[in-house]
Amino acid sequence: MTQRKLYGRDLADYENMDVDDLLSQLSPEELEILSRDVDPDDTLLPPDQRTSYLCMKGPTGPLNRKQLIDHINKIALETPDRPELKPYIAGIIRGKKWIAPEKPMTKQEEEIAIDLGDEYENALTEASEEELVDLAAILGFHSMMNQEQYHSSLVSKGPMPKLGLGWNGTAKAYQPKPLPFEPPNQTDVEKSIKQVQADDFNITQLNFNNIPFSEEQFINLFDAIKSNTHLENLSLSNTGLSDKSGLALADAISKNASLRTVNVETNNLSPTTLVSLVKSLLSQKYVEEFRASNQRQQTLGNKIEVEITKLVEENPTILRLGLHLEYNDARNRVATHLQRNLDRIRLRRIGLNLELSSFEENGSRST
Structure with missing residues (x-):
């Protein structure tokens, strides 16, 4: 049996050669020629580097997309079709027809023995x-x-x-039970805004969900919230809140010291406005719950999520955050910080109870 040869040498001689030594003997021009031979299916390389063709021509002018498409269409129409060796005839199959391989009919089933112990087996039996x-x-x-x-x-x-x-x-289908529709929100917007402006102590909660607002009403409401000292819960879900009104709300939150819950879900806020709202929570550090999911842009992006995560980690009072975060790192960091805030409040409450019980015990001893 004759040994196979490559460039006049046996293939076994190439197995002991040092590749680094061979590459060090090549000139820069030879290395460039060698680098052109790449794998066209290598997904780690950009598409423009998966081919050995290099265009050395300079641009002849600015790119005109319409002119380029018209030229491609003109060439396609003027180029004649390749003649077929076998003309097409309806009902006749040309070439070899692919037939799927038959699956084996025998199926081996493996039995898995699980030892639950005598106590569990007797209980289940x-x-x-x-x-x-x-x-x-x-x-x-x-x-x-x-x-x-x-x-x-x-x-x-x-x-x-x-x-x-x-x-x-047998599982059966059931006729769904009709449920009455929820009544529409009957909150009087103008009256509520006037009560907030007057700092009415009876207004601690405002629910404007599903009520369309105008920009003027948003501005009047948020200006009144800046100086209000009794409003604790504000819900503006599905009210048409835009970026302009959202920035006004962020300014109002940064100056208000009574709000505990803010809900702006299902509105038209952009990711940058959401960052401004989360950042405004750091001014007074009183808001415990902030919800702003289901906005105009469903995905926030990695940069926005990282920025929101950093702002949340700086907030020692936020306990609940209603935002859809796509990346696992941001979700885990936010969940860990919210749990840390909850634990801090729980430990503080336990410490106050211990101090109170010890004070009462010492007081009873002194008497």
Whole structure:
């Protein structure tokens, strides 16, 4: 058997060669020629570097997209089609028809033995059907039960009242129960704005959800909030809040010391305006809950999410944040900081209770 050769040398001689030594002997021109031979399917390289063709011509002028498309269409229309070796005839298959390989009919099933222990095996063996249904509902095995079984296990803890609810029962379709529509929001916008301007102590909550606002009403409301000392909960969901009004709200939040909850969900706020709103929470540090999901732009982007995350981590009072964050790092950091704020409040409350109990104990001893 003759050994295969490449460039007059045996292939075995190339196996012991040092690649780095060979590359060091090449000139810059030879290295450039070698670098042109790349893998066209290498996704780590940009598309313009996956080909050996290099255009050395300079641009002849500015790019005219319409003229370029017209030229491509003209060339396509003027270029004659390639003649077919076999003309097309309806009903005749040209070439080899692909036939899918047959799947084997035999299927080997492996049995997995699980040792639960004598105590659990005896408990499951002696359990009634109702107890097994309740256990499946607790463990979340919804696919093992039909609708009647799952509903009965949640509603009633006794025997199942209907027949056919066993493990062999059939899931049935149900006629949905009609529910009355929620009444429209009857809040008087102008009257509420005047009460906020007058700093009415009875106005601690304002719910303007689903009420269309004008820009003038937004500006009047937010100007009144700046000096208000009794309003604690403000809800402006689906009111048409825009970026201009959102910046006015951010200014009002930064100057108000009574707000605890702010809800601006389902509006037309841009990511930069959301950053301004989250940043305004740091001025007074009184707002505990801020919700602003479902805006005009669903995804905020990595840069905006990182900026919001940094602002939240600087806020020691925020407890709940209603924002859809796409990246796991931002979600984890925000959740960790919110839990840290909750733990800080809990420890502070426990410390106050301990101080109060010790004070009462010392007072009773002194008397």
